[in-house]
Amino acid sequence: MALESLTDPTRWPVVRVALHAGLLLALAYLLQRIRDLHPQLPMRQLARGKGGERRALLVLILLFAVVLLHQASWQLTGMLRPQFMAFMQLYDRRDFNPAHRLRRGRILDRNGEVLVYSEEQAGRVRRHYRDGPVFGHVVGYRHPRFGATGLEAVASVHLDGGTPLRLADWGRVGRQVLTQDEHPRGHDLWLTLDAELQRHAVALLGARRGAVVMLRPQDGALLVLASTPGFDPERIAATLGGAEDAAAPLLNRATQGLYPPGSTFKVVMAALALEHGFNTTIDCPAEGFTTSARYPRIRDHEYYEAREHGTQWPGHGAIGLGTALARSSNVFFAKLGVGYGHAAFYALADRLHANRPIVLHHSAHGRYTMQTLRLPRLDPDDRYGLAQMSLGQGALLMSPAQLALIGAAVGNQGVAMRPRLLRDQPPEALGQFFSPTTSAALLPLLRAVVTEGTARAIDDPALRIAGKTGTAQHAQGRAHSWFLGLAPAERPTLAVAVLVERGGYGAVAAAPIARALIEQAARRGLLR
Amino acid sequence: MSAPPPDLRAAWALRAPERELLAWGLLCVGLGFAMAIGSAQAAGARLGAEVLVAPALLLGCVVVIHLGLVALRCRGDQLLTACIALLAGFGLLVRYRMGAFDPGDPTDPGLYALPLGVTAMLVTCALAMRGRHTRLATAGWLWAALSLALVVVVLALGQRFRGAVYGVGLVTPTELLKITAVVFMAWFVDRHAKALGEWRGPGSIWPPLRALWPLVGFWAALAALLLWQRDLGMLAVLATVQLVVLVAGSGRRGYLWWGLGLGCALGAAALGLFAHGQRRLAAWLDPFADPTGASWQILQGLSGMYSGGLWGEGLGAGNPEYTPIAQSDFIYAVIGEEFGFVGCVLLVVFVLILLWRGLLVAERTRDRFGRLLGLGLVSALACQTLLNLGGVTKLIPLTGITLPLISQGGTSLVTVLVMLGLVLALSDGPAPRASGARRQPRRSAQRGAQRPDQTQ
Numbered sequence: 012m013a014l015e016s017l018t019d020p021t022r023w024p025v026v027r028v029a030l031h032a033g034l035l036l037a038l039a040y041l042l043q044r045i046r047d048l049h050p051q052l053p054m055r056q057l058a059r060g061k062g063g064e065r066r067a068l069l070v071l072i073l074l075f076a077v078v079l080l081h082q083a084s085w086q087l088t089g090m091l092r093p094q095f096m097a098f099m100q101l102y103d104r105r106d107f108n109p110a111h112r113l114r115r116g117r118i119l120d121r122n123g124e125v126l127v128y129s130e131e132q133a134g135r136v137r138r139h140y141r142d143g144p145v146f147g148h149v150v151g152y153r154h155p156r157f158g159a160t161g162l163e164a165v166a167s168v169h170l171d172g173g174t175p176l177r178l179a180d181w182g183r184v185g186r187q188v189l190t191q192d193e194h195p196r197g198h199d200l201w202l203t204l205d206a207e208l209q210r211h212a213v214a215l216l217g218a219r220r221g222a223v224v225m226l227r228p229q230d231g232a233l234l235v236l237a238s239t240p241g242f243d244p245e246r247i248a249a250t251l252g253g254a255e256d257a258a259a260p261l262l263n264r265a266t267q268g269l270y271p272p273g274s275t276f277k278v279v280m281a282a283l284a285l286e287h288g289f290n291t292t293i294d295c296p297a298e299g300f301t302t303s304a305r306y307p308r309i310r311d312h313e314y315y316e317a318r319e320h321g322t323q324w325p326g327h328g329a330i331g332l333g334t335a336l337a338r339s340s341n342v343f344f345a346k347l348g349v350g351y352g353h354a355a356f357y358a359l360a361d362r363l364h365a366n367r368p369i370v371l372h373h374s375a376h377g378r379y380t381m382q383t384l385r386l387p388r389l390d391p392d393d394r395y396g397l398a399q400m401s402l403g404q405g406a407l408l409m410s411p412a413q414l415a416l417i418g419a420a421v422g423n424q425g426v427a428m429r430p431r432l433l434r435d436q437p438p439e440a441l442g443q444f445f446s447p448t449t450s451a452a453l454l455p456l457l458r459a460v461v462t463e464g465t466a467r468a469i470d471d472p473a474l475r476i477a478g479k480t481g482t483a484q485h486a487q488g489r490a491h492s493w494f495l496g497l498a499p500a501e502r503p504t505l506a507v508a509v510l511v512e513r514g515g516y517g518a519v520a521a522a523p524i525a526r527a528l529i530e531q532a533a534r535r536g537l538l539r
Numbered sequence: 540m541s542a543p544p545p546d547l548r549a550a551w552a553l554r555a556p557e558r559e560l561l562a563w564g565l566l567c568v569g570l571g572f573a574m575a576i577g578s579a580q581a582a583g584a585r586l587g588a589e590v591l592v593a594p595a596l597l598l599g600c601v602v603v604i605h606l607g608l609v610a611l612r613c614r615g616d617q618l619l620t621a622c623i624a625l626l627a628g629f630g631l632l633v634r635y636r637m638g639a640f641d642p643g644d645p646t647d648p649g650l651y652a653l654p655l656g657v658t659a660m661l662v663t664c665a666l667a668m669r670g671r672h673t674r675l676a677t678a679g680w681l682w683a684a685l686s687l688a689l690v691v692v693v694l695a696l697g698q699r700f701r702g703a704v705y706g707v708g709l710v711t712p713t714e715l716l717k718i719t720a721v722v723f724m725a726w727f728v729d730r731h732a733k734a735l736g737e738w739r740g741p742g743s744i745w746p747p748l749r750a751l752w753p754l755v756g757f758w759a760a761l762a763a764l765l766l767w768q769r770d771l772g773m774l775a776v777l778a779t780v781q782l783v784v785l786v787a788g789s790g791r792r793g794y795l796w797w798g799l800g801l802g803c804a805l806g807a808a809a810l811g812l813f814a815h816g817q818r819r820l821a822a823w824l825d826p827f828a829d830p831t832g833a834s835w836q837i838l839q840g841l842s843g844m845y846s847g848g849l850w851g852e853g854l855g856a857g858n859p860e861y862t863p864i865a866q867s868d869f870i871y872a873v874i875g876e877e878f879g880f881v882g883c884v885l886l887v888v889f890v891l892i893l894l895w896r897g898l899l900v901a902e903r904t905r906d907r908f909g910r911l912l913g914l915g916l917v918s919a920l921a922c923q924t925l926l927n928l929g930g931v932t933k934l935i936p937l938t939g940i941t942l943p944l945i946s947q948g949g950t951s952l953v954t955v956l957v958m959l960g961l962v963l964a965l966s967d968g969p970a971p972r973a974s975g976a977r978r979q980p981r982r983s984a985q986r987g988a989q990r991p992d993q994t995q
Contacts, residue, residue: 015580017577018577018580018581019581020581023577023578023581026577027574027577027578027581027853027855027856028853030570030573030574030577030853031574031850031851031853031854033570034567034570034571034574034878035850035878035881035882035885037563037566037567037570038567038885038889039885040563041560041563041564041567041625042885042888042889044559044560044563045560045618045621045892048556048559048560048618049618051556052556052616052617052618054614054616054899054900054903054966054968055541056541056543056614056966056967056968056969057900057903057904057905057966057968058903058904058905059903060899060902060903061902063902064895064898064899064901064902067898068891068894068895068898071891071894071895071921072891074925075887075890075891075925075928077934078887078925078928078929078932078934079880079883079884079887081929081932081933081934082844082875082880082883082928082932082934083880085841085844085845085932085933086841086844086845086847086848086849086875086879086880086883087848087849087880089841089845094827095827095838095841095842095845098827098830098838098842099842099845099846102830102831102838102839102842103839103842103846103861104858104861105842105843105846105857105858105861106858107846107852107856107857108842108845108846109845109846109848110842110845110846188848188849189849
């Protein structure tokens, strides 16, 4: 039968296009005939026209033109509406929708190494995440059901091509409108991350849960933002769809994790003392310190070690700030904090962005934020609570990124630069965390922690690391291991914060990771 | 002044341009049917003779329109009928493609909407042509009572569905408001045109409330009932018609400003009261806030249009079924997807030709009632089309109103065809005897003399 031969799968596409063109041409011809014939249809039976309908017709034409123009902004140049493109890529099931052929831009590290790219397979574009879980928390994921997170969400506009900037871009848009065959390609996104260092950090953390944040104090560029365990953005459905994982792989521990900071917070307390011109000593006896007999005494770790070994520890005696930091004396900083009082403590915490998350990047599609310090407003009479917080314990919580930021501020004359992940985002000062003199005075003290204090084990004269260890007690088992490192100590170009959940002593778990990373960074020429 | 065609042969000759335009329109829609049927066949569907039901139905309707108007010796506008037939045929084609009715099932009411509408249009035209539309004015306030009664009936018997009260069984009686309320408005404004034009105050800023209050009373009742029914689209259409008719009838543009001000105030108040409207407004302002919920339909419609692009996928080649209930309010998105932007522009051009001829007829109708009636009917159609197109393209919030002649919905189709039947009747001009007698008595005598010839 003739009909069957025409609708044969091989022939039908051609026949269909012919019919389509025929229909449009026939409609156009009908319009032409209407133009030709309407003078022959003057409606003489009606009154003579005064042309009063012309103005109304003009209004109608204008209104319909507005509708059509608005329609064209979706139908023809919809690629310029990033949210619309994102919607179609996620939710539109039409195979022939050009949105599915849009190749999003790649995501590259600071050296141009490709981390994420799109590839066309059988008419559909697939997104590939090269290192799987290593960059998962930074780049995020995109899924039809679960939406988008991370930079895939925040930088969606840029990755989809965004608004055309140059004339050539408009030409490309025009070709797409006419043919729909052109495969549009979005803009690449350059990160500040160093892929090699990030991989190294994840490898160093290994199977342990934890986070590593490394940034440049001078411009806030994040070189490492690692959190383990991670997730593979390409297999996000399995992660999200599966049973709840106690390891919480979706949690970005580096930016969203909140932990008691432990002794790393003593850096902040030391800064507080220096701001107030502290230059004396505080007596730190073995029996420790408490604000009231009702509360357990705050003691130094040497006391507990001696007790474990069945010996006696005579106490530090009267020590200055340097010794207190190097030995991480709890008694010293508890007395210091209580001595300066609540108002001074909260004023400094406020300057450090306490209880206010910091936005790294934001767009209409989301925000990439980091948690800072989380602390409740204590009752002014609660001196024991203040003493606890002065040690980085009690009600005080902090994110690893915040520790890195505090370290970076110390390394940058007290000025904290807003941490950033995108290479092309200009550096921006976030605030003056400490005064320049405080920072200058603090650096040698932190260097001493590594040369003769708790972090002696990682000292390397070539790297000249300054830092502070932290061993944070918490209710759920072994202490969290922290380390804040700055290198080189005189004029730091790297600030690194390491957290190992339940890693024990800061000097044992976290500090070696920081050292290995700084070593690697030095090899890559980042330590100058 | 042109007299009506004296006999059928003259009428046949008079309507020759219409014949040609209708034939071209049929060819266009026929090509569309070929595409729709071919696509189904190419997709592997087993097709029987029932595929020819819809095209045959359309052919029959067009032939009936043409022969009916010839038989009536109607002088009505032939461009108008050509556009009506083309758009109605296009609507039937797209509804057929969407599977909105089953051509193989003789009990499917969707099959009978177009024949019924065409019949209603011809009957309306026959009843109201030769200037007989003035008879409509004799009913006066009955039209207002009927309008209010229609809404009351729907509220009493209708079912609440998707946030609004809808039809009784298979029909949506409120669609008829576009006839009854418009006739009432035209009659009222025509009757009180002089009083309505007498504005007071410095710079004539105060409308004549004494003349206006019956209208205000009617509107208070109608607006309250329609808001209760949550038919904001119908309210917007009727309010637009009222403003146009008032301004045109009284010659006072001030009504427009008062109307716009009142409309905005009422709209804001209505939005505050109805969660239904608030949700739609939110979905309009930020469709991407809830893309899989409130904005799913409009975004799927726009996605379809985007994939259609400039030229369209071709009828039957797209996936408009991904847009929920596309055959109803979102049929324009289907046209955008399968006929492309070019198809949409062509559709809009034909709609504009239809509206232009309607405006022309209204402008040139001799009696004021007819003029206002024509203007009201045309503005109702224009407003409804704009609200639908604007809603589907996200220019304005969705009002849940159909696209005249194209969307699914039997009552809507029949109502629109009756409205167009009235416009067609207006375009037939006044009764020949009255005008002829006034000018030249001899001519009427001549016509009297011709009568015997006709019977020979």
